[in-house]
Amino acid sequence: MSNRKIQMPREVYIDPGIIKDTGEICKSLHLDKKILIVTGQHTYDVGAKPVIESLEKDNIEYDVIKVSNASAESISEVEELITPDTTVIGVGGGRVIDVAKLSSFNRGVYFVSMPTTASHDGIVSPMASIKNPNTSISVTAHSPIAVIADSEVLAQSPFRLLAAGCADLIANFTAIKDWELAHRLKNESFSESAAALSIMSAHLITDNIANIKPNLEPSARIVMKSLFSGGMAISIAGSSRPASGSEHLFSHALDKILDKPALHGEQCGLGTIMMMYLHGGDWKAIRDALKAVQAPTTAKEIGIADEDIIEALMMAHEIRPERYTILGDNGISKEAAYELAYKTEVI
Ligand SMILES: NC(=O)C1=CN([C@@H]2O[C@H](COP(=O)(O)OP(=O)(O)OC[C@H]3O[C@@H](n4cnc5c(N)ncnc54)[C@H](O)[C@@H]3O)[C@@H](O)[C@H]2O)C=CC1
Ligand SMILES: O=C(CO)COP(=O)(O)O
Numbered sequence: 303m304s305n306r307k308i309q310m311p312r313e314v315y316i317d318p319g320i321i322k323d324t325g326e327i328c329k330s331l332h333l334d335k336k337i338l339i340v341t342g343q344h345t346y347d348v349g350a351k352p353v354i355e356s357l358e359k360d361n362i363e364y365d366v367i368k369v370s371n372a373s374a375e376s377i378s379e380v381e382e383l384i385t386p387d388t389t390v391i392g393v394g395g396g397r398v399i400d401v402a403k404l405s406s407f408n409r410g411v412y413f414v415s416m417p418t419t420a421s422h423d424g425i426v427s428p429m430a431s432i433k434n435p436n437t438s439i440s441v442t443a444h445s446p447i448a449v450i451a452d453s454e455v456l457a458q459s460p461f462r463l464l465a466a467g468c469a470d471l472i473a474n475f476t477a478i479k480d481w482e483l484a485h486r487l488k489n490e491s492f493s494e495s496a497a498a499l500s501i502m503s504a505h506l507i508t509d510n511i512a513n514i515k516p517n518l519e520p521s522a523r524i525v526m527k528s529l530f531s532g533g534m535a536i537s538i539a540g541s542s543r544p545a546s547g548s549e550h551l552f553s554h555a556l557d558k559i560l561d562k563p564a565l566h567g568e569q570c571g572l573g574t575i576m577m578m579y580l581h582g583g584d585w586k587a588i589r590d591a592l593k594a595v596q597a598p599t600t601a602k603e604i605g606i607a608d609e610d611i612i613e614a615l616m617m618a619h620e621i622r623p624e625r626y627t628i629l630g631d632n633g634i635s636k637e638a639a640y641e642l643a644y645k646t647e648v649i
Protein backbone atom coordinates (compact mmCIF):
# COMPACT_ATOMS: atom_id res chain seq x y z
CA MET A 303 0.00 0.00 0.00
CA SER A 304 1.24 3.48 -0.82
CA ASN A 305 2.22 5.49 2.24
CA ARG A 306 1.57 8.66 0.25
CA LYS A 307 -2.04 9.47 0.99
CA ILE A 308 -3.92 12.77 1.02
CA GLN A 309 -6.03 13.27 4.11
CA MET A 310 -8.92 15.74 4.19
CA PRO A 311 -11.69 16.49 6.70
CA ARG A 312 -15.02 14.90 5.78
CA GLU A 313 -17.17 17.87 6.83
CA VAL A 314 -16.25 21.51 7.39
CA TYR A 315 -18.55 24.08 8.99
CA ILE A 316 -17.60 27.76 9.16
CA ASP A 317 -20.78 29.49 10.32
CA PRO A 318 -22.08 31.80 13.05
CA GLY A 319 -23.69 29.86 15.90
CA ILE A 320 -22.71 26.42 14.52
CA ILE A 321 -21.23 25.41 17.90
CA LYS A 322 -24.81 24.92 19.16
CA ASP A 323 -25.27 22.16 16.56
CA THR A 324 -22.29 20.08 17.73
CA GLY A 325 -24.50 17.25 19.00
CA GLU A 326 -26.47 17.08 15.77
CA ILE A 327 -23.29 17.06 13.67
CA CYS A 328 -21.77 14.28 15.80
CA LYS A 329 -24.95 12.24 15.38
CA SER A 330 -25.03 12.70 11.62
CA LEU A 331 -21.42 11.48 11.43
CA HIS A 332 -22.16 8.54 13.78
CA LEU A 333 -19.67 9.93 16.29
CA ASP A 334 -22.15 10.06 19.13
CA LYS A 335 -21.15 7.06 21.28
CA LYS A 336 -18.82 8.91 23.59
CA ILE A 337 -17.23 12.34 23.29
CA LEU A 338 -14.06 13.51 25.01
CA ILE A 339 -13.83 17.31 25.04
CA VAL A 340 -10.24 18.52 25.25
CA THR A 341 -10.17 22.19 26.14
CA GLY A 342 -8.14 24.87 27.93
CA GLN A 343 -8.57 26.94 31.08
CA HIS A 344 -9.57 30.07 29.13
CA THR A 345 -11.46 28.39 26.33
CA TYR A 346 -13.75 26.30 28.53
CA ASP A 347 -16.33 29.08 28.91
CA VAL A 348 -16.39 30.33 25.32
CA GLY A 349 -16.06 26.95 23.64
CA ALA A 350 -16.58 23.88 25.80
CA LYS A 351 -19.68 25.14 27.63
CA PRO A 352 -21.86 25.58 24.52
CA VAL A 353 -20.56 22.23 23.22
CA ILE A 354 -21.63 20.55 26.47
CA GLU A 355 -25.08 22.16 26.26
CA SER A 356 -25.47 20.86 22.73
CA LEU A 357 -24.33 17.32 23.62
CA GLU A 358 -26.66 17.22 26.63
CA LYS A 359 -29.57 18.35 24.46
CA ASP A 360 -28.88 15.39 22.18
CA ASN A 361 -28.27 12.95 25.07
CA ILE A 362 -24.67 12.27 24.07
CA GLU A 363 -22.30 10.96 26.74
CA TYR A 364 -19.21 13.13 27.27
CA ASP A 365 -16.18 13.75 29.43
CA VAL A 366 -14.05 16.91 29.70
CA ILE A 367 -10.33 17.42 30.22
CA LYS A 368 -8.55 20.77 30.47
CA VAL A 369 -4.96 20.96 29.28
CA SER A 370 -2.60 23.90 29.53
CA ASN A 371 0.35 22.86 27.39
CA ALA A 372 1.03 21.08 24.14
CA SER A 373 3.37 18.67 25.93
CA ALA A 374 3.99 14.93 26.04
CA GLU A 375 2.44 14.91 29.55
CA SER A 376 -0.80 16.47 28.29
CA ILE A 377 -0.95 13.93 25.46
CA SER A 378 -0.58 11.03 27.94
CA GLU A 379 -3.27 12.44 30.23
CA VAL A 380 -5.72 12.70 27.34
CA GLU A 381 -4.81 9.27 25.95
CA GLU A 382 -5.69 7.68 29.29
CA LEU A 383 -9.28 8.85 28.89
CA ILE A 384 -9.69 7.54 25.34
CA THR A 385 -11.44 4.24 24.69
CA PRO A 386 -12.01 2.69 21.24
CA ASP A 387 -15.46 4.27 20.87
CA THR A 388 -14.37 7.77 21.90
CA THR A 389 -14.42 10.75 19.55
CA VAL A 390 -12.08 13.53 20.66
CA ILE A 391 -13.19 17.14 20.17
CA GLY A 392 -10.44 19.74 20.57
CA VAL A 393 -12.06 23.03 21.66
CA GLY A 394 -9.58 25.89 21.97
CA GLY A 395 -6.48 27.53 20.57
CA GLY A 396 -3.58 25.89 18.77
CA ARG A 397 -2.12 24.08 21.76
CA VAL A 398 -5.40 22.42 22.70
CA ILE A 399 -6.12 21.42 19.09
CA ASP A 400 -2.67 19.84 18.76
CA VAL A 401 -3.05 17.82 21.97
CA ALA A 402 -6.49 16.59 20.87
CA LYS A 403 -5.18 15.80 17.38
CA LEU A 404 -2.11 13.85 18.44
CA SER A 405 -3.70 11.93 21.32
CA SER A 406 -6.62 10.84 19.12
CA PHE A 407 -4.18 9.82 16.38
CA ASN A 408 -2.07 7.79 18.82
CA ARG A 409 -5.18 5.99 20.08
CA GLY A 410 -6.67 5.50 16.59
CA VAL A 411 -9.94 7.36 17.17
CA TYR A 412 -11.64 10.22 15.33
CA PHE A 413 -10.85 13.85 16.03
CA VAL A 414 -13.05 16.93 15.56
CA SER A 415 -11.34 20.31 15.38
CA MET A 416 -13.25 23.14 17.01
CA PRO A 417 -11.14 26.30 17.07
CA THR A 418 -12.10 29.12 19.42
CA THR A 419 -9.78 31.42 17.54
CA ALA A 420 -8.22 31.55 14.07
CA SER A 421 -4.55 31.88 14.98
CA HIS A 422 -2.75 29.47 12.62
CA ASP A 423 -3.21 26.91 9.85
CA GLY A 424 -2.80 23.77 11.99
CA ILE A 425 -6.53 23.94 12.82
CA VAL A 426 -7.46 21.99 9.70
CA SER A 427 -4.23 20.25 8.69
CA PRO A 428 -2.99 16.77 9.68
CA MET A 429 0.08 18.27 11.42
CA ALA A 430 0.58 18.66 15.18
CA SER A 431 3.37 20.42 17.03
CA ILE A 432 4.21 19.31 20.51
CA LYS A 433 6.82 21.09 22.59
CA ASN A 434 9.91 19.17 23.49
CA PRO A 435 13.31 20.45 24.61
CA ASN A 436 14.74 20.24 21.10
CA THR A 437 12.11 21.63 18.81
CA SER A 438 8.51 22.67 18.27
CA ILE A 439 8.26 21.72 14.58
CA SER A 440 5.21 19.78 13.50
CA VAL A 441 4.82 16.03 12.97
CA THR A 442 2.22 14.29 10.85
CA ALA A 443 -0.78 13.06 12.85
CA HIS A 444 -4.18 12.92 11.15
CA SER A 445 -6.77 15.25 9.68
CA PRO A 446 -9.87 16.10 11.67
CA ILE A 447 -12.92 14.10 10.58
CA ALA A 448 -14.82 17.39 10.93
CA VAL A 449 -14.02 21.03 11.50
CA ILE A 450 -16.65 23.03 13.37
CA ALA A 451 -15.63 26.68 13.37
CA ASP A 452 -18.17 29.05 14.89
CA SER A 453 -17.35 32.35 13.22
CA GLU A 454 -19.16 34.27 15.99
CA VAL A 455 -16.89 32.69 18.63
CA LEU A 456 -13.82 33.36 16.45
CA ALA A 457 -14.85 37.00 15.97
CA GLN A 458 -15.11 37.49 19.73
CA SER A 459 -11.63 36.08 20.40
CA PRO A 460 -8.84 38.64 20.98
CA PHE A 461 -8.05 40.29 17.64
CA ARG A 462 -4.34 39.76 18.31
CA LEU A 463 -4.94 36.03 17.73
CA LEU A 464 -6.75 36.59 14.42
CA ALA A 465 -3.99 38.96 13.29
CA ALA A 466 -1.51 36.18 14.10
CA GLY A 467 -3.56 33.82 11.91
CA CYS A 468 -3.31 36.34 9.05
CA ALA A 469 0.45 36.57 9.56
CA ASP A 470 0.77 32.76 9.49
CA LEU A 471 -0.95 32.85 6.09
CA ILE A 472 1.14 35.76 4.76
CA ALA A 473 4.14 33.53 5.62
CA ASN A 474 3.02 31.26 2.76
CA PHE A 475 4.56 33.77 0.31
CA THR A 476 8.11 33.05 1.50
CA ALA A 477 7.40 29.40 2.27
CA ILE A 478 6.56 28.85 -1.41
CA LYS A 479 9.64 30.79 -2.55
CA ASP A 480 11.75 28.49 -0.37
CA TRP A 481 10.01 25.40 -1.74
CA GLU A 482 10.58 26.52 -5.34
CA LEU A 483 14.23 27.16 -4.53
CA ALA A 484 14.63 23.69 -3.02
CA HIS A 485 12.90 22.21 -6.07
CA ARG A 486 15.32 23.97 -8.44
CA LEU A 487 18.50 23.53 -6.42
CA LYS A 488 17.96 20.20 -4.66
CA ASN A 489 15.43 18.53 -6.93
CA GLU A 490 12.96 18.35 -4.05
CA SER A 491 9.56 17.15 -5.19
CA PHE A 492 7.10 19.99 -5.68
CA SER A 493 3.32 20.04 -5.88
CA GLU A 494 1.98 22.78 -8.16
CA SER A 495 -1.53 22.37 -6.77
CA ALA A 496 -0.42 22.61 -3.13
CA ALA A 497 1.72 25.65 -3.95
CA ALA A 498 -1.09 27.36 -5.86
CA LEU A 499 -3.55 26.72 -3.03
CA SER A 500 -1.08 28.02 -0.47
CA ILE A 501 -0.50 31.25 -2.40
CA MET A 502 -4.24 31.64 -3.00
CA SER A 503 -4.84 31.32 0.75
CA ALA A 504 -2.33 34.10 1.45
CA HIS A 505 -3.98 36.26 -1.24
CA LEU A 506 -7.38 35.73 0.42
CA ILE A 507 -5.90 37.76 3.27
CA THR A 508 -3.96 40.39 1.32
CA ASP A 509 -6.81 40.96 -1.17
CA ASN A 510 -9.34 41.36 1.63
CA ILE A 511 -7.26 43.37 4.03
CA ALA A 512 -9.72 46.25 4.22
CA ASN A 513 -12.40 43.79 5.38
CA ILE A 514 -10.42 42.26 8.24
CA LYS A 515 -11.46 44.14 11.36
CA PRO A 516 -11.93 43.31 15.06
CA ASN A 517 -15.16 41.86 16.39
CA LEU A 518 -16.77 41.33 13.00
CA GLU A 519 -18.11 37.90 12.10
CA PRO A 520 -17.47 38.27 8.33
CA SER A 521 -13.83 39.19 9.07
CA ALA A 522 -13.32 36.13 11.25
CA ARG A 523 -14.95 34.03 8.52
CA ILE A 524 -12.46 35.29 5.89
CA VAL A 525 -9.51 34.43 8.14
CA MET A 526 -10.92 31.00 8.97
CA LYS A 527 -11.69 30.21 5.32
CA SER A 528 -8.15 31.17 4.37
CA LEU A 529 -6.71 29.01 7.16
CA PHE A 530 -8.89 26.20 5.88
CA SER A 531 -7.56 26.42 2.31
CA GLY A 532 -4.01 26.84 3.65
CA GLY A 533 -4.53 23.71 5.71
CA MET A 534 -5.72 21.90 2.58
CA ALA A 535 -2.47 22.87 0.82
CA ILE A 536 -0.60 21.18 3.67
CA SER A 537 -2.86 18.13 3.35
CA ILE A 538 -2.15 17.85 -0.38
CA ALA A 539 1.60 18.19 0.12
CA GLY A 540 1.52 15.74 3.04
CA SER A 541 3.83 18.06 4.97
CA SER A 542 3.89 21.66 6.15
CA ARG A 543 6.24 22.57 3.25
CA PRO A 544 3.69 24.85 1.48
CA ALA A 545 3.23 26.87 4.67
CA SER A 546 6.54 26.66 6.46
CA GLY A 547 9.89 27.80 5.12
CA SER A 548 12.74 29.93 6.42
CA GLU A 549 10.32 32.35 8.15
CA HIS A 550 9.02 29.44 10.25
CA LEU A 551 12.56 28.25 11.00
CA PHE A 552 13.23 31.70 12.42
CA SER A 553 10.07 31.44 14.58
CA HIS A 554 11.02 27.93 15.77
CA ALA A 555 14.48 29.26 16.66
CA LEU A 556 12.84 32.02 18.75
CA ASP A 557 10.70 29.36 20.48
CA LYS A 558 13.93 27.64 21.49
CA ILE A 559 15.65 30.78 22.70
CA LEU A 560 12.83 32.54 24.54
CA ASP A 561 11.23 31.56 27.85
CA LYS A 562 8.03 33.31 26.79
CA PRO A 563 7.75 33.39 23.00
CA ALA A 564 5.24 35.62 21.23
CA LEU A 565 2.37 34.09 19.22
CA HIS A 566 3.41 31.65 16.50
CA GLY A 567 1.90 33.77 13.70
CA GLU A 568 3.45 36.97 15.03
CA GLN A 569 6.96 35.52 14.99
CA CYS A 570 6.41 34.04 11.54
CA GLY A 571 5.25 37.47 10.32
CA LEU A 572 8.55 39.09 11.34
CA GLY A 573 10.37 36.19 9.72
CA THR A 574 8.42 36.68 6.49
CA ILE A 575 9.50 40.32 6.19
CA MET A 576 13.16 39.36 6.58
CA MET A 577 13.11 36.22 4.42
CA MET A 578 11.33 38.08 1.63
CA TYR A 579 14.20 40.58 1.74
CA LEU A 580 16.69 37.69 1.36
CA HIS A 581 14.68 36.33 -1.57
CA GLY A 582 14.92 39.75 -3.22
CA GLY A 583 11.12 40.08 -3.16
CA ASP A 584 8.83 42.93 -2.14
CA TRP A 585 9.42 42.78 1.63
CA LYS A 586 7.83 46.21 2.08
CA ALA A 587 4.54 44.86 0.71
CA ILE A 588 4.72 42.05 3.29
CA ARG A 589 5.32 44.59 6.03
CA ASP A 590 2.43 46.76 4.82
CA ALA A 591 0.09 43.77 4.73
CA LEU A 592 1.05 42.79 8.29
CA LYS A 593 0.57 46.35 9.49
CA ALA A 594 -2.83 46.51 7.79
CA VAL A 595 -4.06 43.48 9.74
CA GLN A 596 -2.55 44.92 12.95
CA ALA A 597 0.09 42.19 13.18
CA PRO A 598 3.47 43.25 14.59
CA THR A 599 6.33 44.16 12.25
CA THR A 600 9.03 44.94 14.82
CA ALA A 601 10.66 42.93 17.58
CA LYS A 602 9.93 45.71 20.07
CA GLU A 603 6.17 45.40 19.55
CA ILE A 604 6.24 41.83 20.86
CA GLY A 605 8.88 42.39 23.52
CA ILE A 606 11.70 40.47 21.86
CA ALA A 607 15.24 41.76 22.40
CA ASP A 608 17.34 42.63 19.33
CA GLU A 609 20.03 40.12 20.29
CA ASP A 610 17.46 37.30 20.39
CA ILE A 611 16.36 38.19 16.85
CA ILE A 612 20.00 38.01 15.68
CA GLU A 613 20.60 34.70 17.46
CA ALA A 614 17.42 33.20 16.00
CA LEU A 615 18.44 34.30 12.49
CA MET A 616 21.86 32.69 12.93
CA MET A 617 20.55 29.34 14.22
CA ALA A 618 17.38 29.03 12.06
CA HIS A 619 19.06 26.88 9.35
CA GLU A 620 19.92 24.22 11.98
CA ILE A 621 16.31 23.68 13.06
CA ARG A 622 15.26 21.44 10.18
CA PRO A 623 18.31 20.72 8.00
CA GLU A 624 16.37 18.42 5.67
CA ARG A 625 14.16 21.31 4.48
CA TYR A 626 16.29 23.53 2.23
CA THR A 627 15.54 27.27 2.31
CA ILE A 628 17.08 30.62 1.36
CA LEU A 629 19.19 30.30 4.53
CA GLY A 630 21.16 27.56 2.79
CA ASP A 631 23.05 24.78 4.52
CA ASN A 632 25.29 27.10 6.52
CA GLY A 633 22.96 29.89 7.57
CA ILE A 634 23.96 33.52 7.86
CA SER A 635 26.70 35.30 9.79
CA LYS A 636 26.12 37.62 12.74
CA GLU A 637 26.94 40.63 10.58
CA ALA A 638 24.51 39.55 7.85
CA ALA A 639 21.81 38.81 10.43
CA TYR A 640 22.20 42.23 11.96
CA GLU A 641 22.15 43.92 8.55
CA LEU A 642 19.01 41.99 7.58
CA ALA A 643 17.06 42.79 10.74
CA TYR A 644 18.22 46.41 10.73
CA LYS A 645 17.50 47.10 7.04
CA THR A 646 14.01 45.62 7.29
CA GLU A 647 13.44 47.65 10.48
CA VAL A 648 12.55 44.54 12.47
CA ILE A 649 15.10 45.79 15.04
N1 LIG B 1 -0.41 21.91 14.14
C1 LIG B 1 0.24 22.81 13.45
O1 LIG B 1 0.51 22.65 12.27
C2 LIG B 1 0.65 24.07 14.11
C3 LIG B 1 0.73 24.15 15.47
N2 LIG B 1 1.14 25.29 16.09
C4 LIG B 1 1.20 25.27 17.54
O2 LIG B 1 0.04 25.92 18.06
C5 LIG B 1 0.36 26.58 19.25
C6 LIG B 1 0.05 28.04 19.10
O3 LIG B 1 -1.31 28.21 18.89
P1 LIG B 1 -2.01 29.60 19.24
O4 LIG B 1 -3.46 29.44 18.98
O5 LIG B 1 -1.25 30.69 18.57
O6 LIG B 1 -1.72 29.76 20.77
P2 LIG B 1 -2.38 29.09 22.05
O7 LIG B 1 -3.02 27.79 21.80
O8 LIG B 1 -1.32 29.18 23.07
O9 LIG B 1 -3.53 30.13 22.37
C7 LIG B 1 -3.20 31.44 22.69
C8 LIG B 1 -4.11 31.95 23.81
O10 LIG B 1 -5.37 32.28 23.23
C9 LIG B 1 -6.39 31.86 24.12
N3 LIG B 1 -7.67 31.76 23.39
C10 LIG B 1 -8.01 30.92 22.41
N4 LIG B 1 -9.27 31.16 22.00
C11 LIG B 1 -9.73 32.20 22.75
C12 LIG B 1 -10.97 32.90 22.82
N5 LIG B 1 -11.98 32.62 22.00
N6 LIG B 1 -11.07 33.90 23.72
C13 LIG B 1 -10.06 34.21 24.55
N7 LIG B 1 -8.87 33.57 24.54
C14 LIG B 1 -8.72 32.57 23.65
C15 LIG B 1 -5.85 30.56 24.68
O11 LIG B 1 -6.47 30.20 25.85
C16 LIG B 1 -4.37 30.93 24.89
O12 LIG B 1 -4.20 31.55 26.14
C17 LIG B 1 1.83 26.34 19.51
O13 LIG B 1 1.96 25.25 20.41
C18 LIG B 1 2.37 26.01 18.14
O14 LIG B 1 3.53 25.21 18.19
C19 LIG B 1 1.41 26.41 15.37
C20 LIG B 1 1.33 26.38 14.00
C21 LIG B 1 0.96 25.23 13.27
O1 LIG C 1 3.16 26.41 11.40
C1 LIG C 1 3.09 25.62 10.50
C2 LIG C 1 2.51 26.01 9.20
O2 LIG C 1 1.97 27.30 9.26
C3 LIG C 1 3.64 24.27 10.67
O3 LIG C 1 4.97 24.39 10.38
P1 LIG C 1 6.11 23.51 11.02
O4 LIG C 1 6.01 22.16 10.37
O5 LIG C 1 7.35 24.25 10.66
O6 LIG C 1 5.86 23.44 12.50
Ligand SMILES: [Zn+2]
Nearest residue numbers: 422423470570
Ligand atom coordinates in the same frame (compact mmCIF):
# COMPACT_ATOMS: atom_id res chain seq x y z
ZN1 LIG D 1 2.69 28.46 10.97
